[in-house]
Amino acid sequence: MTAAALVAAVLLLAVAAYTCAGGTDYGAGFWDLTAGGAERGRRPRWLIDHAMAPVWEVNNVWLIFVLVIMWTGFPRFFQAVFSSMWLPLALAAVGIVLRGAGFALRKPTRRIAGRRVYGAMFAISSLLTPFFLGAAAGGIASGRVGPGTGPSAHAWYNPTSVLFGLLAVVGTALLGAVFLAADAVRHTSPDLHAYFRRRALAALAATAVLGAVTLTVTHDDAPYLWRGLTHGAGLFFVVVAATATVVTAWLLLGTSGAWSRVSAVGVMASAVLAWGMAQRPYLIPGSLTVAEAAGAPSTLHWLVIVTVVAVVLVLPAVVLLYRLDMRGELEPLTEADLRRGGPEREG
Amino acid sequence: MHITFHLLAGAPPQMLPARSLMAFTLASHIVLVPMGVALPLITLIMHGYGLRRRDATALLLARRWSAVMAVQFAIGVVTGTVLSFEFGLLWPGLMGRWGDVFGIGFGVEAWAFFLEAVLIAIYLYGWRRLPARTHFLLGLPLPAAALLGAFGILAANSWMNTPRGFTLDAEGNPVDVDVRKAIFTPMFGPQYWHFVVAMLVTAGFVVAGVYAAGWLRGRRDRYHRLGFTVPFTVAAVFTPVQFVLGDAIARAVFHKQPVKFAAMEIVWNTDTHVPEYLFGRLHPDGTVSGGIRIPQLDSVLAGFSPDTEVRGLSSVPAGDRPTAAQATITHWAFDIMVGIGTVLLLLVLWYAIVWLRRRRLPASPWFYRSAACAGAASVIAVECGWITTEVGRQPWIVYENMRVAEAVTGARSASLWTMFGLVVVVYVGVFGSFLAVLLQMRTRWRLDDERRVGAGSVGAGATEPPETDTPYGPRSAVAADAAPAPGSGGGTAPAEGGRP
Numbered sequence: 001m002t003a004a005a006l007v008a009a010v011l012l013l014a015v016a017a018y019t020c021a022g023g024t025d026y027g028a029g030f031w032d033l034t035a036g037g038a039e040r041g042r043r044p045r046w047l048i049d050h051a052m053a054p055v056w057e058v059n060n061v062w063l064i065f066v067l068v069i070m071w072t073g074f075p076r077f078f079q080a081v082f083s084s085m086w087l088p089l090a091l092a093a094v095g096i097v098l099r100g101a102g103f104a105l106r107k108p109t110r111r112i113a114g115r116r117v118y119g120a121m122f123a124i125s126s127l128l129t130p131f132f133l134g135a136a137a138g139g140i141a142s143g144r145v146g147p148g149t150g151p152s153a154h155a156w157y158n159p160t161s162v163l164f165g166l167l168a169v170v171g172t173a174l175l176g177a178v179f180l181a182a183d184a185v186r187h188t189s190p191d192l193h194a195y196f197r198r199r200a201l202a203a204l205a206a207t208a209v210l211g212a213v214t215l216t217v218t219h220d221d222a223p224y225l226w227r228g229l230t231h232g233a234g235l236f237f238v239v240v241a242a243t244a245t246v247v248t249a250w251l252l253l254g255t256s257g258a259w260s261r262v263s264a265v266g267v268m269a270s271a272v273l274a275w276g277m278a279q280r281p282y283l284i285p286g287s288l289t290v291a292e293a294a295g296a297p298s299t300l301h302w303l304v305i306v307t308v309v310a311v312v313l314v315l316p317a318v319v320l321l322y323r324l325d326m327r328g329e330l331e332p333l334t335e336a337d338l339r340r341g342g343p344e345r346e347g
Numbered sequence: 348m349h350i351t352f353h354l355l356a357g358a359p360p361q362m363l364p365a366r367s368l369m370a371f372t373l374a375s376h377i378v379l380v381p382m383g384v385a386l387p388l389i390t391l392i393m394h395g396y397g398l399r400r401r402d403a404t405a406l407l408l409a410r411r412w413s414a415v416m417a418v419q420f421a422i423g424v425v426t427g428t429v430l431s432f433e434f435g436l437l438w439p440g441l442m443g444r445w446g447d448v449f450g451i452g453f454g455v456e457a458w459a460f461f462l463e464a465v466l467i468a469i470y471l472y473g474w475r476r477l478p479a480r481t482h483f484l485l486g487l488p489l490p491a492a493a494l495l496g497a498f499g500i501l502a503a504n505s506w507m508n509t510p511r512g513f514t515l516d517a518e519g520n521p522v523d524v525d526v527r528k529a530i531f532t533p534m535f536g537p538q539y540w541h542f543v544v545a546m547l548v549t550a551g552f553v554v555a556g557v558y559a560a561g562w563l564r565g566r567r568d569r570y571h572r573l574g575f576t577v578p579f580t581v582a583a584v585f586t587p588v589q590f591v592l593g594d595a596i597a598r599a600v601f602h603k604q605p606v607k608f609a610a611m612e613i614v615w616n617t618d619t620h621v622p623e624y625l626f627g628r629l630h631p632d633g634t635v636s637g638g639i640r641i642p643q644l645d646s647v648l649a650g651f652s653p654d655t656e657v658r659g660l661s662s663v664p665a666g667d668r669p670t671a672a673q674a675t676i677t678h679w680a681f682d683i684m685v686g687i688g689t690v691l692l693l694l695v696l697w698y699a700i701v702w703l704r705r706r707r708l709p710a711s712p713w714f715y716r717s718a719a720c721a722g723a724a725s726v727i728a729v730e731c732g733w734i735t736t737e738v739g740r741q742p743w744i745v746y747e748n749m750r751v752a753e754a755v756t757g758a759r760s761a762s763l764w765t766m767f768g769l770v771v772v773v774y775v776g777v778f779g780s781f782l783a784v785l786l787q788m789r790t791r792w793r794l795d796d797e798r799r800v801g802a803g804s805v806g807a808g809a810t811e812p813p814e815t816d817t818p819y820g821p822r823s824a825v826a827a828d829a830a831p832a833p834g835s836g837g838g839t840a841p842a843e844g845g846r847p
Contacts, residue, residue, distance in 0.1 A: 053472070055468060056421075057420065057421060057424050057464045057467070057468060058461070058464045058465050058468055060424060060425075060428070061424065061457075061460060061461045061464045062461075063428060063431075064427070064428055064460065064461075065457045065458070065461065067431045067432070067434075067435070068431070068453045068454050068456075068457040071434060071435070071442040071446035071450050071453070072446055072447055072450025072451055072453060072454050073447070073450075075442055075443050075444065075445070075446030075447050075450070076443055078435055078439070078443065078446060079435070079439040079440070079442055079443030079446075080443075082434075082435025082436055082439050082442075082756075083435075083757060086756065086758040087762070089432060089436060090432070090436055090762075090766050092432070093428070093429050093432035093433070093436065094766075094769060094770065096425055096428050096429065096432075097428075097429055097770075097773055097774075098773060099425070100421055100422070100425030101422055101425060101777040101780070101781075103421070104417075104418050104421030104422060105418065105777075105780045105781065105784055107418075109784060109787070118780070150757050150758075151756075151757065151758045151759070295446060295447025295524075296447045296448065296513075296521070296522070296523075297524075298524050298525065298526050299448070299450065299451055299524050299526055300447075302451050302454075302526045303451060303454055306454045306455055307458075309458075310458030310461070310462075313458070313462060314458055314461050314462050314465065317462055317465040317469075318461075320465075320469065321468055321469055324469060324473070324477075325472075328476075329473070329476045329477060330468070330469070330472035330473060330476070331472055331474075331475040331476055332417070332471075332472060332475075333410055333413060333414050333471075333474050333475065334475075335791075335795075337410055337474060337475065338410055338411050338414055338792060338795075339407075339792070339795045339796075339799070340403075340404075340407060340570070340795070340796055340799050
């Protein structure tokens with residue numbers, strides 16, 4: 001395996017990680033948007049805030065990592081993608097600001113009107129950002145982007161792109177609902193558990209249907225991708241994704257649903273891996289292979305070294321964070337903690 | 348004037364909007380950077396002090412700073428993500444050709460930032476349930492992660508100033524990339540230390556400034572004293588260091604980027620016995636109007652002798668150097684930064700002398716007035732330093748290797764202007780809200796403190812209404828009755844026994 005192929009694999013894994021981690025986060029925003037009015041949506045929103053707060057920054061830092069690998073490992077690929085899909089990526093960037101700021105500012109705001117504005121900002125951009133990122137991915141997958149092409153709507157407004165965008169939205173909704181259902185158990189709210197489990201099932205059904213539609217559309221719209229998805233490693237991951245979908249449905253319908261998080265992550269991660277495997281050896285099917293786009297060999301070697309060192313350093317920290325979060329050890333400071341003579345646990 | 352120049356020079360129409368957008372988003376992000384890099388350290392110092400001395404006031408300050416950090420870090424994450432997008436959206440030419448030469452620094456930064464995000468999440472959300480010692484120890488690697496992140500960014504930026512570690516092939520594409528040389532370029536060391544210390548100083552002055560303002564309004568209890576002393580001392584220790592480092596980086600620029608140095612000091616002709624101008628304006632014909640002229644000083648500062656030869660702007664063709672307007676901007680930014688640094692040094696001397704002679708804080712209100720302004724002043728200095736290095740490099744995006752005009756996107760300039768407008772609106776909203784939220788937090792805490800003092804020390808806790816014991820915001824009221832299993836607790840549940 002060449003260094004370029006290795007870095008391409010790291011890139012694909014990072015995209016998969018962002019899809020799952022960031023996706024869960026966007027999904028929480030999706031359910032925030034659909035939770036209804038201030039009164040009806042109060043409890044789901046409360047859970048969303050509490051479940052997301054400790055991990056959302058980490059979930060979203062994956063994206064920065066994806067971008068950095070793109071421009072350091074495959075500069076020409078980065079240039080081609082950002083030149084031709086200017087608009088969706090620009091909108092995604094604006095969406096990320098609105099979303100993050102909305103979420104961060106909603107928490108410490110006390111007035112209900114202010115909270116509504118920040119909440120709406122957060123929720124709507126949670127829907128639009130994954131759509132545009134998905135549409136950009138669709139433009140890459142269907143080979144509509146190429147080195148030297150200027151910005152054009154054609155690159156991202158086409159059947160594959162639109163379906164990828166929609167698939168991204170329902171996929172994030174699925175992940176969000178599954179994780180929130182599990183968080184509801186942790187917060188001992190059985191009614192919210194049932195609430196999000198129903199929504200997870202609906203999102204799962206939508207994901208399955210959209211996934212199947214996307215697959216058939218690629219037959220004509222993105223033939224190279226279609227071939228990859230129906231042969232070899234691509235097919236393998238498509239089968240894994242389908243199996244994981246069935247398992248998730250079974251777990252969600254079953255009594256506990258504890259493992260549904262793992263299987264839902266399995267659905268989305270294998271879908272991303274299937275896409276990546278299907279377009280081997282291309283980064284952009286038909287026009288740019290991994291080897292052609294690869295940056296300087298010494299940089300790729302160093303990128304691999306940096307990645308290995310970082311994984312050794314970061315992985316334990318990430319595992320610790322997710323473990324602490326799942327065990328409920330992480331809680332935001334309360335008003336009482338920020339008051340003089342408040343609860344003194346330390347010291 | 349700026350605009351007409353671009354039109355005259357036939358620069359691509361995308362250049363002005365792309366530049367404005369990059370400048371605006373970076374200028375906004377940079378305000379949060381000192382806090383992101385150095386606030387964890389200052390908070391940990393306060394936290395450690397509180398743990399060691401069993402000091403409830405210090406721990407309260409550390410907790411409150413954590414609450415501020417939570418909001419500020421989140422905004423920093425999103426504004427930082429925007430910058431990564433902008434590399435592609437605005438400067439695809441830069442990344443396409445040079446991404447693999449200088450991108451490795453960003454690779455280091457991305458992972459360091461990841462680590463920082465993980466650690467900061469554990470630190471911010473670990474106050475309530477983690478054992479005190481474990482919590483503090485898990486926070487300790489935070490400053491190191493921040494320094495590593497700064498390493499990556501500064502490696503990339505200093506490479507743009509003094510690009511190394513590659514050779515050009517016949518078509519002008521970089522080959523034979525040597526990553527080590529590309530990271531440790533001549534400007535890297537001076538820029539890195541100057542930056543890191545600037546972050547420490549700025550964060551220290553900004554935090555201390557808040558309590559200096561409180562002191563001026565008559566709040567002079569231990570809480571305010573401690574909240575002032577710890578960050579101000581951090582800043583005071585590093586301000587003289589920064590003076591030395593600032594001098595060193597100016598001389599490094601003189602040697603490694605003589606044209607930028609000429610812009611910083613508005614030197615037109617290469618000469619010895621060059622005078623120093625404080626402010627003043629450079630005209631396209633090379634004359635200087637306004638400003639204070641100090642004979643010989645520029646040569647002395649650059650090489651310790653009036654005989655030092657300083658290269659002038661006119662030593663390179665007009666197309667390869669900053670315009671007169673850009674040079675004037677660079678010069679003003681540089682002078683303002685140095686001026687602020689000097690004033691801050693005097694303020695720190697005042698603090699140090701009073702401390703050494705009387706072992707107490709200065710009593711003069713003028714000291715606190717200056718200290719309250721020092722935060723804003725140091726943020727301005729940071730902005731000016733960044734303007735100096737970026738505008739002084741013009742018209743190059745990669746010094747002597749790629750012009751900004753070659754790197755800019757081919758997207759229509761109308762779309763760029765639209766995005767610029769949109770981003771300005773969004774950022775004004777976001778930063779305005781951020782400030783409003785900070786002020787609200789401050790007011791809320793102050794009112795709480797005053798109420799507590801007013802209620803007297805005995806039994807004050809008992810007089811608190813129960814709903815105040817719940818997490819922030821109106822959501823707290825919801826949390827109280829909604830979170831735990833129905834009937835499991837009253838309004839006070841989340842503070843102690845939120846989880847059975």
